[in-house]
Amino acid sequence: MQYYNSIIDTIGNTPLVRLNRINKGVKGTLLVKVEYFNPGNSVKDRMAVRMVEDAERDGRLRPGGTIIEGTSGNTGMGLALAAIAKGYKCIFTMADKQSLEKIDILRAVGAEVVVCPTNVAPEDPRSYYSIARRLNQEIPNSFYPNQYDNPSNSVAHYETTGPEIWRQTEGEITHFAVGVGTGGTASGTSRYLKEQNSNIVTVGIDTYGSVFKKYKETGEFDEKEVFPYLTEGIGEDILPANVDFAMIDYFVKVTDKDAALMTRRLAREEGLFVGWSCGSAVHGALEYAREHLTDTDVMVIILPDHGTRYLGKIYNDTWMKDHGFLERTFATARDIVHRKNGQGTLLTVSTDSRVADAIRVLNREGISQIPVTDSKGEVVGSLTDSVILHRLIEEPEVRQLSVEEVMDKPFKFVALDSTVDTLSSLIDRENKALLVRDETNAVHIITQADLLAAMTV
Template sequence: MNHIVEAIGNTPLVKLNNVTDGIKGTILAKVEYFNPGNSVKDRMALKMIEDAEKAGLLKPGGTIIEGTSGNTGMGLALAAIAKGYKCIFTMSDKQSKEKQDILRAVGAEVIVCPTNVAPDDPRSYYSVARKLNQEIPNSIYPNQYDNPSNSAAHYETTGPELWQQTEGKITHYAAGVGTGGTICGTAKYLKEQNPNIVTVGLDTYGSVFKKYKETGIFDENEIYPYKTEGIGEDILPKNVNFDLIDLFIKVSDKDAALMTRRLAKEEGLFVGWSCGSAVYGALEYAKEHLKEDDTMVIVLPDHGTRYLGKIYNDDWMREQGWL
């Protein structure tokens, strides 16, 4: 390969064997930590940059500014190295310290912002990113939440990969929902191949998605702090197309953390926290609805190294009262 970004995509699909006790049908995990930035977000980061270049929005020597929970930043940083851009990332202070250090290691400037402020508060990581974009000449703010290149990356890569890897046998598709790019881009492709495929979105307690899907109401009472990183939102990103997500299941921080640790110990999959959310929630659905011949794919977005100080740290787990 000419550059590490060419290694993005074509990640393996791996059968889950031990956490699936009592479930009919086949459960497969799309293991996205095989991407060079160790997460699913490499796919859309590269596409957002390439589409911005094609549209003439990003010019040589430019600066990429983004609000990120870490993984998108990593993908953008790799793309920026390949193409010679600078990166400035804003991140909320609830994200792992590891994620900040990793982004600095690949040459990005990182600005940490408070988590518990409203999205339109000038201190929020969304607002700080927007302001920097206005102030810094020749900068772009890809805005992964509303940028259609995000979903398009998954429509073009993740969807076709799953269709080919399962030889068209996929019947259910489950993924955590943050910006919505992963689930909706992939689901759009899969439902075009087979409209009967069911898509399950995993949400957190403290997020607006599930209630919005079920009632059409954006309920501010649903919003409160939670600890799981990367999924659930206090906004409705344009990349979330509710017509493509058949149902949402909420998973608690604790259930997600414990399932993530089981994936490492029982499946050999040393994955990130939202992977536990995805598997816990998807298996809840699978227990009730999956039949013998069904094939469910669950997306595992990132790698366990980013959570060594949290869910893989027994002291931290005990402090939460989770061990």
């Protein structure tokens, strides 16, 4: 009889599939490693089981324990399968930008899911990183794998994914392309491949709003690079220990829209029903390949997960249209800024101005919000008419206070190439406007009115 002792024994040995249509005009052979053949439908199954088994060996995870992890969904699924096979409980924290399908799938396999806000700093106590760490401290006999910094993550790919690719290509691989999130898949696989052939080039796929590409190229962690994005599973606003930048030769950034459209093309043109970051990986790999690959090169691209995670998002026409991915009437923040060039410089109010003076500026200019700057001209806060009105009703004497005493947090800065769908998703009750720096480093404001005007052109 041929059988496996548990579902986790089926992890690995996923197939390589050649791309035939989507890479038309691109030199070389492009192969995708289809990781949804793993039982949890993602590449994360590999390292999830490895983290659990390493923790069992060194005593960090004991019988009857609880596994607590911050996840974008796929690592949680792998950990949940390991927990079922080995008899543990699971609690997962997730950012609220993750698809509802991911949350439902985790709950279906018995995990408790805590949904946390996306648009907070990693160190904020509300972030899914912080809540996972807090739960680990509070719950006895619990284990926090911390996929971002746990070396077992990279080791799993060094010992499985890398050798599989080398064996499947019979050592003919010349280029390896992979989305970078926690860094385990990219770094572990690349390390193994480069040990076999140091000439193999690893291309990391990043997303706009993430710090990786600029950090690789300059060594600078630039907080201005960090802003919210929609693509799930790649990019970070931190530097995980598992990202070994020496193992990644180049980074290519891919927009949310390009990733989403490529994902749908993979399903239609190649029969690969894959997840959002798979579109990122293929789009970025093709960008690199068009310029660098020759006829004799062999590129392997990791496709991390399955399309069932995204049925309510990128595979839903209404959602795609709502976010401007299928029908977009205006392009980017750059276009909005260029449209407003004739409207003068950015209006601001200083921290040492009186609230009464700020109210006069709002009334005179007919605007609802204004950035607040310090003595150096740096944006340090914001004022909105609704906030001032509520304060005045409760405390009329607020008029005489300095702006610094009543200002709210500063408006978010966004990238100049942010698409209108991304911009519209960032403006809400708590964030009334956005700021952007143009090519000359001048700051411009983008309001709800600007977005409405852009969408009706």
